[in-house]
Amino acid sequence: MKDLKGYVTADGRQIGGVLMEMRNITLKFGGVVAIKDISFDVREGEVRAIIGPNGAGKSSMLNIISGFYTPSEGEVWYKGEKRPPMKPYEVARQGVARTFQNIALFEGMTVLDNIMTGRLTHMNAGLVSQAMWWGKARDEEIANREKVEEVIDFLEIQNIRKTPVGRLPYGLKKRVELARALAAEPSILLLDEPMAGMNVEEKEDMSRFILDVNDEFGTTIALIEHDMGVVMDISDRVVVMDYGKKIGDGTPDEVRNNQDVIDAYLGVQH
Amino acid sequence: MLYRTAGQFKTSYTADQALFPIRQDAYLLGIILIFAWVVFPLTASEFTFQTLLIPILIYSLAAMGLNILTGYAGQLSLGTAAFMGVGAYACYKMVTIMPWMNPVVAILLSGVFSAGVGVAFGIPSLRIKGFYLAIATLAAQFFLVWLFEKWAWLYNYNASGAIQVPNLKMFGVYIAGPQADSMIQYFVVLGIVTLLTLLCINLTRGNLGRTWKATRDMDIAAELIGINLMKSKLTAFMVSSYVVGVAGALFVFMWRGAAEPNLFDIPLSFRILFIAIIGGLGSIMGNYLGAILIVGLPVMLNTLPQTLGIPISSAMVEHLNIMIIGSLIIFFLIIEPHGLARLWALIREKLIIWPFPY
Numbered sequence: 001m002k003d004l005k006g007y008v009t010a011d012g013r014q015i016g017g018v019l020m021e022m023r024n025i026t027l028k029f030g031g032v033v034a035i036k037d038i039s040f041d042v043r044e045g046e047v048r049a050i051i052g053p054n055g056a057g058k059s060s061m062l063n064i065i066s067g068f069y070t071p072s073e074g075e076v077w078y079k080g081e082k083r084p085p086m087k088p089y090e091v092a093r094q095g096v097a098r099t100f101q102n103i104a105l106f107e108g109m110t111v112l113d114n115i116m117t118g119r120l121t122h123m124n125a126g127l128v129s130q131a132m133w134w135g136k137a138r139d140e141e142i143a144n145r146e147k148v149e150e151v152i153d154f155l156e157i158q159n160i161r162k163t164p165v166g167r168l169p170y171g172l173k174k175r176v177e178l179a180r181a182l183a184a185e186p187s188i189l190l191l192d193e194p195m196a197g198m199n200v201e202e203k204e205d206m207s208r209f210i211l212d213v214n215d216e217f218g219t220t221i222a223l224i225e226h227d228m229g230v231v232m233d234i235s236d237r238v239v240v241m242d243y244g245k246k247i248g249d250g251t252p253d254e255v256r257n258n259q260d261v262i263d264a265y266l267g268v269q270h
Numbered sequence: 271m272l273y274r275t276a277g278q279f280k281t282s283y284t285a286d287q288a289l290f291p292i293r294q295d296a297y298l299l300g301i302i303l304i305f306a307w308v309v310f311p312l313t314a315s316e317f318t319f320q321t322l323l324i325p326i327l328i329y330s331l332a333a334m335g336l337n338i339l340t341g342y343a344g345q346l347s348l349g350t351a352a353f354m355g356v357g358a359y360a361c362y363k364m365v366t367i368m369p370w371m372n373p374v375v376a377i378l379l380s381g382v383f384s385a386g387v388g389v390a391f392g393i394p395s396l397r398i399k400g401f402y403l404a405i406a407t408l409a410a411q412f413f414l415v416w417l418f419e420k421w422a423w424l425y426n427y428n429a430s431g432a433i434q435v436p437n438l439k440m441f442g443v444y445i446a447g448p449q450a451d452s453m454i455q456y457f458v459v460l461g462i463v464t465l466l467t468l469l470c471i472n473l474t475r476g477n478l479g480r481t482w483k484a485t486r487d488m489d490i491a492a493e494l495i496g497i498n499l500m501k502s503k504l505t506a507f508m509v510s511s512y513v514v515g516v517a518g519a520l521f522v523f524m525w526r527g528a529a530e531p532n533l534f535d536i537p538l539s540f541r542i543l544f545i546a547i548i549g550g551l552g553s554i555m556g557n558y559l560g561a562i563l564i565v566g567l568p569v570m571l572n573t574l575p576q577t578l579g580i581p582i583s584s585a586m587v588e589h590l591n592i593m594i595i596g597s598l599i600i601f602f603l604i605i606e607p608h609g610l611a612r613l614w615a616l617i618r619e620k621l622i623i624w625p626f627p628y
């Protein structure tokens with residue numbers, strides 16, 4: 001079913017070549033081994049899930065991809081090249097955007113401004129131009145505002161544009177955070193438990209948005225999720241982690257029937 | 271009804287991004303500008319220029335500079351006065367070394383020196399935050415004032431150790447020094463303060479402003495969405511110190527007329543910090559409100575009881591002033607950290623929906 005060139009999903013979408021590859025990643029915090037020799041890849045256009053019990057090392061894995069943690073061993077390959085050590089902001093500028101397990105919005109700013117910050121990797125007018133609100137700065141401000149409005153329409157948050165994010169309920173905050181990441185027009189979107197703490201209805205909305213993002217913009221998505229039902233529904237391939245080790249990798253069906261996974265995760269948790 | 275927004279629809283993002291999306295705000299600003307540029311100059315006495323108008327403008331500017339750093343970028347500084355000093359001494363050196371230089375150009379250029387010094391002292395902010403950064407800026411404060419005292423070249427080896435503003439002309443008119451007229455000085459200050467306010471408004475509402483606010487609100491998330499924290503913090507130090515430095519040059523050249531090193535000591539730093547806090551951190555307009563209050567209060571305490579025939583000693587005025595300012599600081603820090611500007615925003619919000627609250 002899968003080959004070097006990609007594969008076709010059950011619902012008929014063409015998945016491309018490898019976009020990001022983690023090779024033999026090990027991560028230690030002092031004596032604690034959070035991730036032990038894990039390899040997996042994420043392909044162009046795919047919805048890739050990482051699942052596993054609490055403390056399995058999933059968030060740490062995303063933090064490595066973001067450049068926030070440096071792996072003790074192993075390599076990150078991105079767009080066919082081995083990635084040198086770089087700062088998180090440089091990683092972001094290469095087209096990696098993300099959301100956080102604990103919402104990390106800028107509380108003192110409006111929804112609109114928060115989402116506009118997602119565009120700042122696309123803006124580079126100089127200080128003088130910005131101070132005068134003239135020329136390049138003004139053009140950029142308008143062009144990027146248009147992009148942001150597209151995202152706002154897409155995620156159906158028009159009516160809270162000017163609201164300070166501090167005043168929003170939890171579910172909407174999660175959506176605004178997704179909007180900020182989407183506004184960056186990333187090559188790969190990392191979502192850390194986008195549905196945690198949501199009710200069923202909110203989860204359905206969020207699942208739909210994630211699928212729509214993947215469908216309409218062709219954005220590659222790597223997501224961490226706890227809710228097995230959701231994961232099985234929306235992802236193309238799943239990595240299963242437990243105690244920092246990879247214990248399963250494959251389509252939702254393959255993973256569901258993997259005995260290690262059943263023992264370690266499904267059996268224990270459900 | 272005063273703040274009616276009905277019928278004001280935005281048809282483009284450009285319109286929505288205009289400085290005043292609500293028309294009444296533009297009217298209000300228009301009225302303020304007319305007062306500042308026409309009514310006050312025509313009616314103000316020498317006393318009003320010297321005790322209210324000129325200092326309010328200069329203090330507003332200094333607080334605006336601090337606000338960029340502390341209110342917008344979230345980097346607390348206790349060294350504002352020292353950076354004002356850098357601006358003042360730079361201006362003094364320029365006009366004494368190059369007497370032919372246009373004084374307004376010299377004032378605007380003096381900010382470049384304070385900006386450079388500000389960036390140098392901002393480097394610790396890359397490693398330390400909050401309380402520890404505040405202490406580091408305090409070190410800058412002590413060091414710079416010490417330098418103003420010990421480096422005799424700065425004050426041209428005057429026996430007094432102070433700098434004396436010479437008579438300076440622009441277009442044949444004295445604008446600084448003992449010969450200068452208060453009204454002219456007021457216009458120079460007003461022009462520079464208006465210009466820098468406009469630039470600061472633009473910077474804070476655009477990409478750089480969002481970068482600063484993101485750094486302030488959550489630096490880790492800011493970095494993960496692509497913000498170079500070093501650049502963000504150092505530009506904040508640069509812009510802030512520039513504005514503060516120009517305010518310092520105005521402070522000495524357009525108002526005090528002379529300065530000793532200890533003028534730029536901690537009390538002045540705190541005074542400006544109080545203006546920013548009472549006015550509202552993260553607001554441009556708040557700096558004006560804060561400065562009006564801090565500069566105006568003692569003047570009012572002095573004159574009001576007199577006009578009402580209540581006998582009050584000047585020591586009493588001093589004590590009252592300190593008590594009121596102190597309680598205001600506590601009030602704003604605890605109850606309304608966004609200061610007078612936030613109170614105004616609330617009133618404005620109420621006016622927009624008044625008289626139908628739903």
Ligand SMILES: Nc1ncnc2c1ncn2[C@@H]1O[C@H](COP(=O)(O)OP(=O)(O)O)[C@@H](O)[C@H]1O
Pocket residue numbers: 029032034052053054055056057058059060061
């Ligand atoms: N910054 C850190 N310092 C020390 N230990 C950490 C750090 N981040 C994560 N860990 C540890 O790594 C392990 C994996 O954590 P995490 O990646 O958050 O798991 P998950 O997201 O799968 O729940 C946990 O044991 C956690 O305590």
Ligand SMILES: [Mg+2]
Pocket residue numbers: 058059060101
């Ligand atoms: Mg996690």
